[in-house]
Structures are given as structure tokens and as C-alpha cells.
Amino acid sequence: MTVEFLPVYNPSEEEKRDPNLYADNVQKLMAKALGVPATDYVMEGRVPVSTLGGLSLPLASPGRETLSLLHKNGLEAHEIEAALAKIIDRCLSGAQSSKANADELTSIFFLKDKQTAVCICSLYSKDETVDLRQLYCSVSALMDFSNFKDLLHSAFKFFDHEGKGSLSAEELSDLMGALFGIPQHNTGALYAEASSRGLLTEENLLQVLTTHPTYQRVVNDYLQPEEVGSQLLLAPAANGKAVNNNVNGSLYHNKKFK
Structure with missing residues (x-):
């Protein structure tokens, strides 16, 4: 055997x-x-990811896979939105844990069978539970009912545990992990950039994510819904909103943050 030394x-x-x-x-x-x-791809556990700005970007988005499973279970856009509204109320009230098991998830989405909930949980964890903050953020990022600023506001409130109006480095990692649906371990560069003006406030984080060339690209390519006509098949739902019937499509799209 020949060994090559660099x-x-x-x-x-x-x-x-x-x-x-x-x-x-x-x-x-x-x-x-x-x-x-x-x-450009590496493996983090069993998940293939690309990296940009220190962030791990999953090739198979848990949020997109979740939407696919929900649509296959017969849920329309307005029904998913109603379930997400229940999730955000639960997470912000503090009355219950943000962790939900497959039975609870079945009830939240009025699923026809528990197996769909089990499959969704497996996208986010190794057991039959899911952190509802992760599910809410990663799915909401791909829906048309909320813009990125609103989504970040909700996510910020989820992880600003003490209501102090700023995040620690660890809390920022948790927030970014929720947005992408997988843990984030290298958010130091983002934290340094967003806190360079002082505390890492929601306003400072939003500014960096939407104006810094690297992080703006992350938001544009991964954290916004796809535009109508960008390789997606859309059909009208009962409430007049468009339902994405091709949620397994490309992770990338051309919609820009405004």
C-alpha cells in the first residue's frame, strides 16, 4: 500500500x-x-449538509419533508396554518413543554394515522418526540402566510427565555437550529457579526440576516417560500389560497427578501 504524505x-x-x-x-x-x-457537502450524523457562513444547511429540509407528509395525509394549506397557530400559542404560553410526542402531534394536526406523526418526529429527533419550535419555524419558513421578519420575531420570542430582549450565543444556536430543523454548532461568526453593535437583539439579528451578503443568501435560498411558477405545481385550496402539490421540489428558489 502506498501512503501519500502532504x-x-x-x-x-x-x-x-x-x-x-x-x-x-x-x-x-x-x-x-x-x-x-x-x-461542498459533509455529513453531520446521518444528515448530508452544505455549509455557508458557519451554518449547516440540510440538503433534505425537515420542514419540506414535513409538508410533504402532511399533504399526503390530506391536509390543505389552511389546515396546516391552523395547526401552526396552535403550536405557537402552546410554545409562547409556557403552560406546556415545547416537546410533543407522536400522539400529541397526531392531535394537533388532526392526522388520520399516528404513523405520519411518527415519521415527522423522526425527521427532527431519534425518538417519537419533536421540539414544536423546530417544527413551527422550519415549516413556517416554507409557507406563504408569514414573511421572514414575522417568522424571526416568533423564533426570537421562543428562545429569549428570560424575555430580556437579547440572545446569548447558545440561544442563537438554538434559534438557527429551529429555522433549519437541525442542530447548529458553528454560529460563532453570526453571533459576532450580529452582536458587534452591542447586544444580540432581534433588530440587530434581522439586519445581519437580511443585509450581510452571506446570510442574506441563506435567507433568500433556504428560509422563504418558493414563488409561484418556480418549478412548483399549485392548486387552489378551499379557502382560495394556493396549495403546493410538489413540496418535494428543489430546496432552492429565487424569491428575494424585501
Whole structure:
């Protein structure tokens, strides 16, 4: 067996400031030496993700998979919205835990069978439970009834546990994890950027996510509903709103934050 040794890689000043850039460049160097293409995807547990700005972006969105399961169970857009409204009321009231089991999820969405709820739970956790804050945020991001500013406001309230109007680094990680439906472990760069003006307030976070080139791209590509006509088949629902009948479509779309 021939073992190939690569020379020591000394990071540049830019790479020292950005560990993600350093990791990407090392990956490309190793791929070149092995004669294989470098991929933008990595595995986090069993989930394939791409990374951008330190954030882990799942290739198969749990929110999109959840919508697919709900539609297959016969739910229309207005029924999903009504269930999400119940979820946000429960999470903000503090009267019950934000964790729900498959039986509770079956009741919340008036599902015809528990197995659909079990499948939804498996998208977010290893057991038959789901953090309703994750489910609400990741699904709401793909629905037309709420814009990103409203969604972030709700998410901020979920994780501002003490009602102090600002988030800690850990709380920010939890918030971003809820938006994408998977844990986020590398939100340090986002936290530093959003708190550079002082505390990490909702206003500061919104400004960074919607004006910083990297994070604006994340919002535009991952956290907004797809436009009508962008490879989606839409049919009218009973309440006159459009229902997405192709929720397994591309994760990417062209709708821009305004």
C-alpha cells in the first residue's frame, strides 16, 4: 500500500480569522492530491449538509419533508396554518413543554394515522418526540402566510427565555437550529457579526440576516417560500389560497427578501 504524505499546510491570515475557509481550502487540497473532486457537502450524523457562513444547511429540509407528509395525509394549506397557530400559542404560553410526542402531534394536526406523526418526529429527533419550535419555524419558513421578519420575531420570542430582549450565543444556536430543523454548532461568526453593535437583539439579528451578503443568501435560498411558477405545481385550496402539490421540489428558489 502506498501512503501519500502532504506537506504541512500553513493557514493564511484570512484563514486564521475564518476557520470555515481554512477547512474548505484544506479539503480542496486533499481532494486534489487524491485526484477526486471536492464536494461542498459533509455529513453531520446521518444528515448530508452544505455549509455557508458557519451554518449547516440540510440538503433534505425537515420542514419540506414535513409538508410533504402532511399533504399526503390530506391536509390543505389552511389546515396546516391552523395547526401552526396552535403550536405557537402552546410554545409562547409556557403552560406546556415545547416537546410533543407522536400522539400529541397526531392531535394537533388532526392526522388520520399516528404513523405520519411518527415519521415527522423522526425527521427532527431519534425518538417519537419533536421540539414544536423546530417544527413551527422550519415549516413556517416554507409557507406563504408569514414573511421572514414575522417568522424571526416568533423564533426570537421562543428562545429569549428570560424575555430580556437579547440572545446569548447558545440561544442563537438554538434559534438557527429551529429555522433549519437541525442542530447548529458553528454560529460563532453570526453571533459576532450580529452582536458587534452591542447586544444580540432581534433588530440587530434581522439586519445581519437580511443585509450581510452571506446570510442574506441563506435567507433568500433556504428560509422563504418558493414563488409561484418556480418549478412548483399549485392548486387552489378551499379557502382560495394556493396549495403546493410538489413540496418535494428543489430546496432552492429565487424569491428575494424585501
